[in-house]
Amino acid sequence: MFNKFKKITKGLCALSVISLATVGNAQAQLGDAGAILRAGAEDANTLMESYLAPYTKGFGAGLNTGWFNTAKAHPTLGFDISLNVSAAVIPGSDQIFDVSQLALQQLEVVSGGSETPTVAGDKSTNTEVGIFATNPQNGNREEVARFGLPGGSGFPYAPAPMIQASLGIVKDTDISLRYIPEFTAPVVDAGVGLFGVGVKHGINQWLPGGKLLPVDLSVQIGYNKFNANANFNVDPEEGSDIYNPYNASQWDGQGIELETTATTYNAIVGKTVPFVSVYGGIGFETSKTSLKTPGAYPVTSFNPNYNPNSTDPETREKRIESVEGPIDLEIKDNNSMRAFAGLRFSLAVFRISASYTISNYSTFNVGVGFGLR
Known part of the structure; x- marks a missing residue:
């Protein structure tokens, strides 16, 4: 039995890694988005938030689903282990x-x-932006450099895979844990990790005549914390009119660090009969993503030491400046009500479930796994 349990758990882990491949397009777009960092700290933060916000909000909505597949809590020592994959639809x-x-x-x-795509939009764009600054030589506002904005992933969904285990304790209460240890996922070339905890409690027992009701009533709360990191590669502009005082090693250590927390509160009503459980309810959800870019990044500016009559590289018209950690963002989803419905099919110890949540970012969720009692 223990060996069988190990094999099933390994299979779920493998499926989780495979499901991460669905965000491969988005991960590639993050590399393209590195060009935004040429804009300097203030404008880069503004652009990056507009570009990435749909995925961070959708991902938070996805993490808030899949916590339960019945309204009834597990009996004492009853359990299930499952892989859930959510996909929030980007409007x-x-x-x-x-x-x-x-x-x-x-x-x-x-x-x-x-108008240009966000990370969830079309792959193609023709939008170029210029960096303008005051030229110290003449006092005029002039273009220093330009770059093309990145296209989208062409994938208007924000997937969120997670492995979850739930265990019944006492008094119609079960606890759920989500955990993916931090590791590097080669399919997306990123380091990822996930931790979450949830509690569901049946309330029929506390209502007058509640045990006679034909349906199960419960309340649930769930909390997630997801971490990810990936590398950037933003090289300085090159040109005969640009002075670069830095060695290539100056740009080592560029990357992106992301942390998403998501919390949901739910009231559930449902019914379980042999082989099938159905449920629905309402709830409240919120999520927040922090985004940072450690490392040094090159920004092109006018050179105050410009001398058109000199052959000294230090007196060229433009120069490269180094900006440390330009991105420091906190992207919050608007706190929102949610309505949901779902069902679960059981065959012996195996479980297949599906649900749909209506909210600011509506979300599909499917799950496969096994359980007892």
């Missing part, structure tokens, strides 16, 4: 953003349209 309005509507300090659209 069309959040698949694009208008650069001209952002409070940018140095950036202006110089080519293409001002």
Whole structure:
């Protein structure tokens, strides 16, 4: 029995890693988004938030699903272990953003349209932005450099896989744990880790005549914390008019660090009969993502030492400056009500479940696993 348990658990872990491959397109887009960091700290934060917010919000919504597949809590020592995969649907309005509507300090659209895809939008874009600054030689505001904004992933969903184990304790109460130890997932070239804890409690026992009701009533709370990190590779601009005082090693250590926390509170009603459980309910959810970019990043600026009559590289018209950790964002989802419905099929010890949640970012969830009692 123990060896069988180990094999099933390993299989669920493998499925979890495979499911992470569905975000491979998004991970590739993060590498392209590194160009945004050429804009300097203030404008880069503004652009990066608009570009990435749909995925961070959708991912938080996905983490808030899949906590339960029945309204009834496990009996004492009853348990199940499952792999759940959620996919939040990114609304069309959040698949694009208008650069001209952002409070940018140095950036202006110089080519293409001002509307460009977010990370969840179309893969192609023709939007280029220019970095403008005051030229110390003449006092005029001029373009220093330009870069193209990244396209989207072409995948308007935010997937969120998780492995979960639930155990019944006492008084119609069960606890759930989600855990993926921090590891490097080669399919997405990123380090990931997940921890979550949830509690569900049956309330029929506390209601007058509650045990006679034809349905099960329960309340549930769940909390998740997800960490991820990936590498960036933003090289300095090159050109005969640009002075770069830094060695290539200056740009080592570039990366992105992401932490998402998500919390949900739910009231559930449902019924379990042989082989099938159905449930529905309402709840409240919230999520928050912090985003940082450690390392040094190159920014092109006008050179105050510019001398057109000199051959000294240090007197070229432009120069590369180094900016440390330009991105430091906190992206919050709007706290929102949610309504959900789902069902679970059981065959011996095996379980298959599915649910749908209506919220700011509506979410599908499917789960496979096994359990006893």
